Amino acid sequence: MKVSLQILAVLGVLATSAHAEELPIFDAHMHYSHDAVSFVPPNEVVKILRDAGVRKALVSSSDDRGTQLLKAAAPDIIVPALRPYERRGAIGTWMHDPSVIDYLAKKLAKFEYEAIGEFHAYGDDIQTKVIQTMIGMARERNLLLHHHGDREALDQILATWPEARVLWAHSGFAPPNEVANALRTYPRVWADLAYRSDMADSSGVDEDWRKAFEKFPDRFMVGTDTFAPERWHYVGRHAEFSRSWLAHLPDDIARKIAFENAEAMLAAK
């Protein structure tokens, strides 16, 4: 059964040390959207998070109501972020919709947030009036930006607001050397590894990724990306997955990626 062992290790079935089992997780990429609220009610979500050992979670939702419900149910876990659109279907169009600005203003006046995002924007999208105004609103309040998009858009965000703290969703789905390049260029950019599994391979951690983690141990974090309601039931599996590949990194780097980097990012106002 030599064969299966490799993959089991990746799946987290073989936790390599007792420490790995307990590694607390800061899940930096979660959504709790309008449909999820009806399928997986807040108390069930909170149980899922606690069972998985997720101590903190950066949550943004299409239709902010979900985030607020969760925050009320587990204020110790939920770190609220404000998504600039109310329906996931608006991913490609929201930057051309001026009503986004009113929506953001209303929400920011009413609730406390640590971040604006996760928002989708590629290339010149950043120059639209809506996104420029949104960045200005984040700047006034010194909020983190959780950006899903390409390097070009990332560059434009930092050109607009050079001191911005940006969490680059999915590490831009870029290869590790390109992610490392972005982190080198911008000291206030962090990268989440949501929906990626390329850093974990049968021997533990992919070599190129290991180099990036060792070079920038303070800048990466994990995330489940609960983009459809069913995916809340993936949180436990994902936490196990994270622990299993992190167990192949030095303990201090593993702890940072699992939890501490996200806390430090939020504190770096």
Added chain:
Amino acid sequence: MIARTAFLASFALSSSALACPTPPDATQLIPEADHAPAAYAEMNTPPLSAPFAMLVTFCDPAQKIEALMFDALMPAHRHGMNFTVDVSKIADNRFEVSNIVFHMPGLWELQFGAEFAGRAYTYIAEVQVK
């Protein structure tokens, strides 16, 4: 997409200038760095959603490639393969990559990583799967 094609074309020119006896129907691998040894892959037309193999050859006898990594993805659909491949060295500077499965028709981008004396060269190539 246009940018990438132009990029590929520019490299295709520069690498064909290298002195490598590339068989006529082989696929030239496009190196990321200028000084990388020329390399090519030989394969039959990739079948759809069935395993196949390719032979990868590096042309510079002065550099003996120690290990080869292979991966592939579909840029249009942002997904890769559902399997990892097997790589075996069959001679100096010659590797067989087997159990490659392209499970969808369309353009696949092949990525090669070659290790030589602690250095890593990366190459890409493209194949159209029908």
Added chain:
Amino acid sequence: MNWVVRLVGVLVCLLCGLSSAQADVILSKAEIDQTLRHGPWPPEVVLDPSNRVSGDTTAISLGEVLFSDLMLSRDRTISCASCHDPEQNFTDGLPRAEGRKTLDRNTQALWNLAVQRWYGWSGDSDSLWAQNLTPLLNPDELGHDENSLRAALVASVHRPAYEALFGEMDAEPAVETTVNVSKVLAAYIETLRSGKTSFDQFRDALASGDMKKAAQYPLSAQRGLQIFVGRGNCAFCHSGPAFTNGEFHHAAVPFFLERGGVDPGRAEGIDRLMESPFTLAGEFSDDGSKAGAWAVRNVRFQHGNFGAFRVPTLRRAARTAPYMHDGSLRDLASVIQHYNQIDMERLHSDGEAILRPLGLSDQDAEDLEDFLRTLSDD
């Protein structure tokens, strides 16, 4: 020109338009190329090297008898045929299978299963015989364990046929017997092949350049085929002669379970494969060269596996409603509307940019359905 002449002219033209419309191949060169890739049919008969009784006539007839024998269930109440009813294209017509309780998934029909890469909606098995073990041993289906199955077989009229294939039973470990029974069942199921349909006649005619014969394929089906290989993007996943790539995808079908929780689909399928001693990499395969074992060895962990299901074949699909892994769509028209109005919110924004609302007119939807039916009229 007087009006009579004009009228006659119009009439003639109408007629010529009609007749050419009825006897035309409207596919472009590129569409013809795409069509050719969905054949030829039927595929060559191949034997399963991991199953030493594959193709054996004694095994095939024993398998056929066992398939409907109540002895296969521990309490002698049901058999494979209770769910895979030979009279109903080897399925049951129900949304979800009824075993000892209602199962979570739709009963798959058993056509064209010889030597596939994966079996079951989530690919829990990499061989047909291994897949057959699941219903035998599942407490909610036939409910046997190795010993009860062996005891039932020893006491049955099938013992001589079994021993003719596998030798004396007395010393045989129960797990061997169980695997052998599933191999006998596999030998039978392998013989269930669907035949040439009107689509295949069309495709063969195109392949041989016989446009006159090809033109007999109905226009509506041709238009539906154009949607299938064209803007519908269907052929990205439903590819090749069996109209499936045999792999796992998201078709935006919800995967919550009625009893709570979710059906993890391929994510769980891989877990099961990894735990199973009955894969092609294991000792129960009769193929010494372990030729098919690369798939289970090399299968890759991906977050997208969660809630992905195996792309079903579309051959004979028109006869096996309801549809999808949970039988949630009643008929082909509903499946087409599911794709037509696909819920993008269910798909990851960085996933396959393949599924999107299609904007099909009523006519388009009917054409697509007409096409799908021509994959089932054999």
